[in-house]
Amino acid sequence: MSMHAPAPLAALRDVLIGTIVEDEHDPVSPAIGYGLSLAEAAGAHVTILSSSWCLIGSDAWLQGTTDPGIGIVDRRLDALARAFAGNAAGAAAQAGLVCTWEAPRLPYPEVVHRLAAEARLHDLTILDLDSRSEILSRETIEAALLASGRPVLAVPRGHPVFAGERILVAWDGSLQAARAANEALPLLRAAEAVEIVSVGDAEDLLTTLPGAEFARHLARHGVAVTVSDLPQxxxxxxxxxTHAGVVQADLIVMGAYRHSRMREFVFGGVTRSLLLDAPVPLFLAH
Structure with missing residues (x-):
């Protein structure tokens, strides 16, 4: 285990890396490599939950099925999920990390509920953000946030390892945005540059708590922070x-599910849009 983890990242004591296998041709989960590298930087305990979506029992029309093909697919998905978990545990051991893992076979929606329940027991949950599996990916992220009370870091493809030198904090003055930034403090304090970004015209920005006021709070925690009000x-x-690309951000921190009953996203539809097309990993809190 790393004996020289930066003090801010060392505040992360345990992370959950979750992946759900629903297709025999699923490539390696981006959340696994990203989560392991973050855990190594923090010296955190790692839990791997690599679940397989068991088709038998997932839908009423499959109950009692005698189709042997369904059982074969279930066994293959289970083997793939176990391979993911075993490989991840081996990589964690090589990095000197303490790691536990589990590969449950569960029908839908239990596969999602199991991951959300486990998220309650960890400082941070790291999940795949897969546009090819839009519904399951988004529902898993939503369940983990709303049912656990803990933050989620959603990782799109193309980000195999953790990077956190430049971080954007999407700010709209809401309690969800404040909670996300405070949950992300270990990452923000370890970053080289943190930018609070508000988007909208001047009149809109005047109706919320200014980012400059929140910046003072972060600065008191040792965060190197700047503030930008961007025209839409x-x-x-x-x-x-666009702004994330211009400043070469490694991560976006933002609040999510501002109105949980309606499953509305922060900024009206911004989180939903970013989940569909994320330029970088998203650190989300509700």
């Missing part, structure tokens, strides 16, 4: 994507 160019999500 296209949608708010497009503005954030």
């Amino acid at each position: 160019a296209g949608s708010i999500a497009d503005t954030l994507r």
Whole structure:
């Protein structure tokens, strides 16, 4: 285990890496490599939950099925999920990390509920953000956030290892945005540059708590922070994507599910849009 983890990252004592296998042709989960590298940087305990979506029992029309093909697929998915977990545990051991793992076979929606329950027991849950599996990916992230009370880091493809030198904090003055930034403090304090970004016209920005006021709070925690009020160019999500590319951000921190009963996302539809097309990993809290 790393004996020289930066003090801010060392505040992360345990992380959950969750992946759900639903296709025999699923490539390696991006959350696994990203989560292991973050855990190594923090010296954190790792829990791997590599679940397989068991088809038998998932739908009423499959109950009692005698189709041998369904059982064969279930066994293959289970083997793949176990291989993911075993390989991840081996990589964790090589990195000197303490790691536990589990590979449950569960029908839908239990496969999602099991991961959400486990998320309650960890400082941070790291999940795949897969646009090819949009519904399951988004539902898993949503369940982990709303049912656990803990933050989620959603990792899109193309980000195999953790990077956190430059971080954007999407700010709209809401309690969800404040909670996300505070949950992300270990990462923010370890970053080289943190930028609080608000998007909208001047009149809109005046109706919320200014980012400059929140910046003082973060600065008191040792965060190297700047503040930007960006004019909206296209949608708010497009503005954030463009800005993330311009400043070469490694991570976006933002609140999510502002109105949980309606499953509405922060900024109206910004989180939903970013989950569909994320330029970088998203650190989310509700």
